[in-house]
Amino acid sequence: MAQLKIRWRLVALCCLVGAASSAAWAVPSYDEVRGAHRPSETLVLSREGEVLQRLRTDASVRRGEWVALQDISPALRNALVLSEDQRFFEHSGVDWSAVSAAAWGRLWHQRTRGASTITMQLAGLVDGDWRRGPGGRTLVQKVGQTVAAQVLDRRWRKDQILEAYLNMVPFRGELVGIDALARTLFGKAAHGLDAREAAIAAVLVRAPNAAPQRVAQRACALLEKLQARKVDCGALQLFTESSLQQRQWPAAEGVAPHFARRVLAQAVQTATESGRTDAGQELPARLRSTLSAPLQRQAMRSLQQHLRELQGRNVEDGAVLVLDNASGEVLAWVGSSGALSQAGEVDGVLALRQPGSTLKPFLYGQALAERRLTAASLIEDSSAHIPTAGGLYIPQNYDRRFKGWVSVRTALAASLNVPAVRTLAMVSPDAFFAQMGALGMPLRESGSYYGYSLALGSAEVPLLQLTNAYRALANGGCWRPVAGAVHAAARLPAVATPACTPALDARAAFIIGDILSDGNARAPTFGTDSVLATRFWTAVKTGTSKDMRDNWAVGWSQHYTVGVWVGNAGGEAMHGVSGSSGAAPIWAELMGQLHAQRSSRAPQPPAASAKQPALLRADVRYGPDPATGEPLAAARSEWFLPGTQQTLFALEQGAAPQLAAAAQGRIARPAPGTIVALDPDIPPDRQRLQFAARLAAGDARALRWWLDGKEVARGAHWAWLPWPGRHRMELRDAKGAVLDTVAFEVRGAGVR
Template identity: 30%
Template sequence: MASKASSPVKRTFVTLLKIGAYAAVVGLVALVVAVSIAMSQLPSYQELIRRDDLGQMIRVRANDGTVIVSLGPSFGEWLSYNEIPPIMREAMIAVEDRRFQSHPGVDPIGIARAVKVRVDRGSWVQGGSTITQQLARNIFLTNNRTFGRKVKEAILALALERRFSKEQILELYLNRVYFGGGAYGIDAASRRFFGHSAEELSLSEAAIIAGLVKAPSNYSPTADAEAARDRAEVVIGLMRENGTISAAEAAAAAPAEVKLVPTPKQNSVRYFTDWALPQLDMLIDETVAPIDVWTTLDLDMQRSADQAINANTPAGAQGALVALDRGGAVRAMVGGRDYVTSLYNRATQATRQPGSSFKLFTYLAALEAGYAPGDVVVDEPVTINGWTPRNSSRSHSGAVTIREAFARSINTIAAKLGQEVGFRTVADMAQRFGITTEVNTHPSMVLGTSDVRLIDMTRAFASVAQKGVAVVPYGIRRVTTAEGELLYEHQVDESRVLVAPWVAAQMTDLLQAAVMTGTGRAAQIGRPVAGKTGTTSSNKDGWFIGFSSGLTTGVWMGRDDAKALPGLQGGRAPAGAFHDFMVKAVADRSVENFEIEVALPDWQIEPDEEVWFEAPDEYMMVDENGNPLGPPPGVGLPFPEPGTVDPGLADPSSRDDQLDQDWLDRAVGRDRPPPREPPPPPRRQGSLPPLPQQRQSVPPAEPVERGAVPPQP
């Protein structure tokens, strides 16, 4: 009976055993097939040596070639297996995979130990992954903690072991694994943390690097130096247990005494790189291979700019500075007092009222319309659309020259000039010179009530310094691959002329007077300087922008919350920062005198005062569309006397000449050289000459609140 009873149990057991055997065979076949397929799809060893799949490495260089910032992954030299110090190889094997030399890519003992820990503690504490599995994950997979990913990882590890030798696998691993601080590979880590090649690693240094793999963000010396040294002690203990090092060697090791390279501070250079690097997307298409970005930044000027801003900016305030060289190269950029505490770039992002520094555009419009620095205007009370500007002196000076009015930053004169040339004309002038923010056309706009950016204002002054040629700020000179192949090179465009040279020269005359005798005297540096101060209402903002020896520098100071700063004036702290910076920045440059005497165009030359009261030689009347309304002098009808009506216009039938093709040819000058442009009528003191018809059509200024206080100079 017992044998009969046991026979079903035996048959069941045998059946399950057969099923298990069949399943094992099928599984083994499936595993072999999967590994074979994986092997056939693995890249070659030479392809695996490439590390561009880890991201693009960008090295940013200053104007002299010095690397100022490294972004993205950091790669050192690729070290072959024989070049890697044995102590480094043994340290990594001891802490990550002690049976590396004997397992086939997957360690059954390690897996069993990890499962036991999982059962004992209720969570996965040990992964049981071998070095080969980690390499497979780093190259081909993600860090997702899923069963499917672990299966793929194991298959790839087996394939790697079949395809490559143990030496090749360890070489790949040590040159590709991430060690924290942006460093990939042991050479990059050694240079990053210890300042030398991995070929020179000591036992303690190798132990520190080997200990980073488990948790680079936690054990990295850049994050926690003490934790990195403590972890190294654990690695040294494991090496002693494995017999890699002796007890004496373990005792002699001293990770706590290893000197680490200090982490460079994120100084104001990052304001510049944060502004310049996003432009790469528009300049080059390369997004994978390592590149070198050669910039315009001058490190000496940048240090001087930092010192000038921090030394002069009032307590509780922020300061910003931009320095542009000829053609627009940014030589220095400070966006705040401390990049670490505030990433906000006040030189390129902040929009603030410029105060009287905006008068640059008011006077440019006036000069272009016909004013000259020596012309006399009257400083007197003025009201425009209910707005009455007042001067900082709370008084009026009577008759003054344009030069003196600008140097002393007289508000009433600026308001009168703006009204005469048209507030829309002033706004257009500002936008012509590179102001990218919206400019309002309220009468008070001439005193700087529209928000602007410091870099835009500095660009405008630089264009005046370049004799009216447009200046566009740029920070990237060229871009090359790591091997030196040129991907991009900046070309300066000097073809766009904003104003005539004589207008720029006269404006430079006014700006120089502002520094020599006016509100900007604190900006004097012992050589010709031209510039302008700016102070907004309640002393919320202080500006000084000027140029000398080919370098244009703009300075702004104020609070981020736009609260008042008692005592803040453009002619004080900002002008002082300008002075401190420029004294050092142009010290090695030759002294340059400004060209303020430029030949005027023919129509501004006055050979005889009576020319203004005589008829032009080539007079012809035209309608609003430019069509002729009457013959030129000497063709049919004489030029009418002032105050009389042209009979030919009153009664076309009375004309001797007919409006035929011959008359039109003579009227448009086809039978003679083109006529000269007639000179403007005489200018009176305190007023502009009449503008051409298209310039007299100025829209009415928008009303402002009566009694509004304008910005002070």
């Protein structure tokens, strides 16, 4: 009976060994193993193929790129063979001499070196069935591993075996493969490891979790064998202990961290929608994005350099977005100022901020499309008291002074607040709320919640939505979402281009672009030499939110739309930084970079269609200013929607108070009691207070202007650079007699 049991056990053992041998023959090829290698990092590439960002996407292990054997330090190759398998290049996968020595040692209870070769260890790494468990390998596993090693040696070259082993072997903790080890512990690529580092790496293969002192001792002994001379083991121990504590390979690095997260999110979403269940686990090692590497670096440099120039003004954050007008692809996405920011993880492209005056183009565009206004229409910039449910709403310009009757072109280009609020009163907050939603800027509250302050950008929108809305203006009022972040050349399926959604009358969008590109219309506020005046065609609008918490510059050319935000991620107010001094220089620099080798031509007016007649262009002139008798605006040629054109724009009799003209003369402006506050969105040297006198008869050159008891000018007009304080202006004749007097006040920081 006992013999029968022994016989059955032998039969069972033979069957198991046979099964193990059969399984061992199913060894994958070198190409299959290398093709299945997945780094724990995903590389986000630019549209040109350059690495923009590296992000860790596998938290279970730290595994780098597959490194070819010729790119691995010769010192490490030699140290590994000497440490693990001295007859590697001689045996056929199994070192039978070592096996015999190990068996003999066990028989006599002697401690001997293990008989496992590099090839046998690789067999365990390639096929988990032969991997050593907590209690060691079973007899079947040992047989299977031995057979698999011989099959590997027969089918693979020795250099392939050594290369695969170095890329797959666990070293220490979560580090797997030589690339992860070299970059994490030594801060270098695998080809740069010296003899000391190679000895430490080779020792970690055998004892990955050994104490640093033990690792140093073994490394010292190995290094002495390699160099055939004595080594300073004390110094090597200090170096080993220091190296094993290093973590020099950050989880992420590059110039597009925020955009890279968007790329990965889109990759997972696209893979999930295509039916892959492992979408979140096996991302491609490389993803080509739509970003342009040179432009991304330039955008980051420009933002950081300009913020350094603003040092001392309590501004440390910013964001930049560049979109291709035609495709909607993101060409640059800078979410923060990086090391300059205390909140570098916050993505300023997606953060909700108050857009200030950058919403005005959409408001005026809606009013033009609804034929409530034309670009030549006169709109009053004066004190307004608008009744609301919460009481009277009294909008003010930044400088708390009014410019009287101005054209819509001037009101938008000069960014006047009161005319914008009057325009919103015509359109209604709820209608403008709907218009913003059509342009891809859905607000969290209703139009009635924001009220008339919506005209001045009191709502919050992210730079991404705002810039894409300006892109809609560039595309004739046609809105499309921003294109996917993954480039069409990437391995993932390309997403079809969405259809155009008409969000604004193409003719109104064209007129708004014409106004925002008009340097003459901007000149009264920004001057003819403004940073916004590019040498090629562009349309741009700046904006500053309440208390200087945000400032913006958003605009487009024939091919690109660029949006820039400058401020503080925490919402702190900046000190004297406006849209023209904060965001505009960055916008202009990037536009210059984009068009260094590419022209930008002014758009043509939309062609006529069966549903939409073409725009009309007509010469217009303006009636007199009741205060001065001069034309309200200069005569010019203007664009009109059909049916809205007219040649003369003048005030009806009694539309504005007429000042009685005395023969001796009087001050026409400013009005008595005027309060002037310097506009933080306008360069200070452009904020001159205009004094004008009205003289019915006589020589205007005889008039004298006396400010606070001192003569400052002569003639009917004078422009003064305001200085804070209460002031008194007197108009005198040539003999010194006082003809008229006004008292006014200037508030804000002065300019010396």
